[in-house]
Amino acid sequence: MAEHPPLLDTTQILSSDISLLSAPIVSADGTQQVILVQVNPGEAFTIRREDGQFQCITGPAQVPMMSPNGSVPPIYVPPGYAPQVIEDNGVRRVVVVPQAPEFHPGGHTVIHRSPHPPLPGFIPVPTMMPPPPRHMYSPVTGAGDMATQYMPQYQSSQVYGDVDAHSTHGRSNFRDERSSKTYERLQKKLKDRQGTQKDKMSSPPSSPQKCPSPVNEHNGLIKGQNASGVNTGSAKNKSGKGKGVAQIDTEIEEKDEETKAFEVHLSTILKPVASDIQARTVVLTWSPPSSLLNGETDERTTVPELYGYEILISSTGKDGKYKSVYAGEETSVTLNDLKPATDYHAKVQAGYNSIKGTPSEAETFTTLSCEPDIPNPPRIANRTKNSLTLQWKAPSDNGSKIQSFILEWDEGKGNGEFCQCYMGLQKQFKITKLSPAMGCKFRLSAKNDYGTSGFSEEVLYYTSGCAPSMPASPVLTKAGVTWLSLQWSKPSGTPSDEGISYILEMEEETSGYGFKPKYDGEDLAYTVKNLRRSTKYKFKVIAYNSEGKSNPSEVVEFTTCPDKPGVPVKPSVKGKIHSHSFKITWDPPKDNGGAAITKYVVEMAEGSNGNKWDMIYSGATREHLCDRLNPGSFYRFRVYCISDGGQSAVSESLLVQTPAVPPGPCLPPRLQGRPKAKEIQLRWGPPLVDGGSPISCYGVEMSPVERDEPREVYQGSEVECTVSSLLPGKTYSFRLRAANKMGVGRLSLTEL
The missing domain is CATH 2.60.40.10 (Immunoglobulins)
Known part of the structure; x- marks a missing residue:
């Protein structure tokens, strides 16, 4: 259901092919009354039978209801409407009409309604209005069959409409734009008051009997439809906090309309008033936007306590380019630094928060004339040993023609005292009878009908002399x-x-x-x-x-500075490569950059692809002994040099592998398990140092304790063996050694 009470427009809810009974209809004699309730297609109507049970009737249908006491049943209407009983030819009709507000903006004609408005047909109760639990009417029995008639579906906005929307041409004919905006704000306030009334209404019956229709109903309307029977889908969730698309669009439209109405209010500001006009200043004052509408105060319009204002001025005509010169909350401002004898046009623009109105009409004023601006200093045009020729440009005359220029000088004395040497309209002057290399100070002013300007900056000029003296060395x-x-x-x-x-x-x-x-x-x-x-x-x-x-x-x-040296030559091995050390050497770069090499730096990285470089040498010599190396390992070496010109790039790297050696001694073999009478099982690990080459085999020697006659009992790559054919009760000693491709390592210590 729309939030504004829309117009009761019958032209769109009546069908030309179906005759409708007025509802409710009450006879004038005050006896039992029959009320016909029209149920639209797709809708449902809930009643209570004589036995107290609830019954759900789905449309299209006409339900005859009887009033037992002959009184007119109460008609529940949406906020903004009122029931009106009209008697016509002995038949009383209950007509639902909107409550027209008492507000009539300027140019707004009050619509007079006929006492018998042509409003036949049943007006359905809105979804949010529950049927009154106090007045229940039983269906008419024995009255004969009645033809089922129905009304076409219609939008809720066509049933509960705007008062002035009764005539589609009403707004454009009797309401100007400003009064329209004011009226719309009034409607929004009415809606807010009606929303408060809605919150106070009672809820529908809590436990009605389930309707035989597969569609749920509530208060006589199908769930998921608005009051006009139009499906609204799942616009509201169970908690009632959701909003339908139409409702959101309506709120946005109302917000935009409120903003536009406030912009219209801000645009009512009058043009500023110029006072105390001087040559370079003026005082502008203005009043806040008017709260009057057609000569009357609109009490419903919310007027902020403080507005923001912006003053715009133009010196290129009323339709020229305006620039902002003031922004604030004051209603009076003094503008400075204006041009004398100039036509200005000033506008004021009101705003509040981020909303701005249209600038006001332009206030035109002309600044007064005054003395000329201060001229620029004169410049030298020609000089000789005994004369100086000066030239200058005329400053702005500020609305009055310049009558003369006044040139003063200090006569070359340098004491700060000036006297006049020229007065006239010419823009150049030649001073003669000077001495060679003589320095004189000059200053210039201009005069018109309003006075004399200030003097320009002082300048010092010299006459020509002799050739310059010898300068200092660069x-x-x-x-x-x-x-x-x-x-x-x-x-x-x-x-x-x-x-x-x-x-x-x-x-x-x-x-x-x-x-x-x-x-x-x-x-x-x-x-x-x-x-x-x-x-x-x-x-x-x-x-x-x-x-x-x-x-x-x-x-x-x-x-000039030297350049950084070139890259040194790739280092090379000097002499034999030992398993733990070798010597490298390198040549200096082909280009030393114009300065002697002061230092060489050697860096080393472990591994054939290692990138972690460590400095191992820094000095002036070009060779170095690399020691404390591991046998059978790869090393990379590179070198760079340093001079007064900077540091060179690093050289290519040298890859060197140290030769492998026989492995180191192993730990003694260990007894594995309990010894048997004639055999034992031994186990061992690899040596701590493999000599830079993988271990290829192991050898185990055994000898009795009482005689030194060792013999080899095992040779292979395994790390365990079983020694058999032993004598029971005898003691034996065992020693282990490992071998790689470089040879056999030393024997381990004896293991008993």
């Missing part, structure tokens, strides 16, 4: 393998504004070509590139101006 700032960065300073006593250029000359130590220019310009630093590594170069610098060149600076010498 200094090295940073050196690389193929480059050198140098810098130098101006000659002492040179005016700061005098244009001086420099020539940097370089000589390679072994070239034999002498000094050659590498740089000519006004910069005081330069990086010489494409040099050779670890090579010495000589430099000197010369300064010059329009008067001539200075003497060259003193010669300085700088050296």
Whole structure:
């Protein structure tokens, strides 16, 4: 069922092919009354018989009900509607009509309904409204068969409708957009109040008799259908907390409508008012959005205590580009840094949280004119030994034409006192009768009808003099393998504004070509590139101006850095490889990077594929004895070198295997089990050291204790044997030794 009480529209629930009886119908004489209850197809109606049992009647059907006392039965209607009894030709009809609110927005015409609205047909009770347990009517018996008639299914929104939706053209004809939004907010509040009433209603009977229909019913309606018989599936779970798609869409639509209505409210803000207009400032004030609607206060509209405001201004016309200059909660702001004599257009935009209204209309104002802006300092156009020619540009006149420029100077005294040397409309001036290399400070201002601007920054210019003095020698700032960065300073006593250029000359130590220019310009630093590594170069610098060149600076010498050395040659074995040690040697790299090798580093890894490298040597010699090695093992060796230029890459690795040796002594054999009279069983383990080669066989020697005549009683690869043909009561000693491909190991100790 829709949450808003929709319109009772009969045009969509009546069928032109079926005649319907009005329900309920009550005769005017006040005797027993017959009420016809219309049951729609697919719906069910629950009644209680005279014997107290419940009966479920499925549609389509007409159920005649009798009122025993002749009174009109109470009609239960959804919130927002009211029953109305109308008598027509001696027959009373109970008509369900909506309760129209008393709110009538501007331009809204009140709809007058006829006292006899054409509303025949049975109005089904909504799903959430239980049938009253107090008034039960028995079916009419003996009244004859009655033709079964039914009504077509209809949507609940067509039964309980909006008051003003009775006329489809009503809104567009008598309601403007703003009043429409206000009305919709009112409907939402009515819905909230009705929702509170719904929570207070009683629940349906707890234990009705099961209906013979296979479809469950509740309050006369099929489970899974709304009040109009339209299937809603599993829109609600058993706990009642789920929401159907239609309900969610309705909530989203209502939320959007509420947001739009609030945007309309924010858009009612009036344009700001400009006051205290000055050349560069103005005060803007405004009022919060109006809560009046067509001259009346809308008490239902929730007005926030504080709004957010944004001021937008444009200096390119009312339809030009606006920029934000203020954002806050105040209703008055002073704008600074405006342009004098300029037309501005200001708008205010109200907002609350993330909702913003449409900007207001534009307030137009013009700032006042004033004195010109401060001009830029004059610049030097030409200089000689006894004159300076200055030029400048006109600043903004701020609405009044500039009448004159005022140029002042300190007469070359340098005491901070200025006097006027020019006043007029020209934008250049030549000062004559100066001395060579004379420094003078200048400043400039402009004047119009509103006053004189402030003075520009002071600038110092010198007249031409003689050739520059000898500069200092260049200094090295940073050196690389193929480059050198140098810098130098101006000659002492040179005016700061005098244009001086420099020539940097370089000589390679072994070239034999002498000094050659590498740089000519006004910069005081330069990086010489494409040099050779670890090579010495000589430099000197010369300064010059329009008067001539200075003497060259003193010669300085700088050296490029060496490069990192190349990769050393792969190491090799020197001499014989022993089982526990051998010697390796290597050659230096073909390219030492321009610097002598200071150190070699040898690294070793165990195994033919080992990658765990450990440093075993670091020094200047090019050979090393590798000792404390294991027989029959693989080792890898590599070497790298270090010089002043850095560390080289590692060389190729050398793989070496030490030769194997005969195995070490075994532990004495052990007696296994209890000895028998003529035989015993022995067992042993491998030697602790296999000599770098797998054990191929074992040998066991036996000798009687009373005489030293050993003899071999077992030879093989097993680690156990049985010695037989012994004499009872005799004592024997046994010794064990192992052998590999390199030979036979030593005998173990004697085992008795």
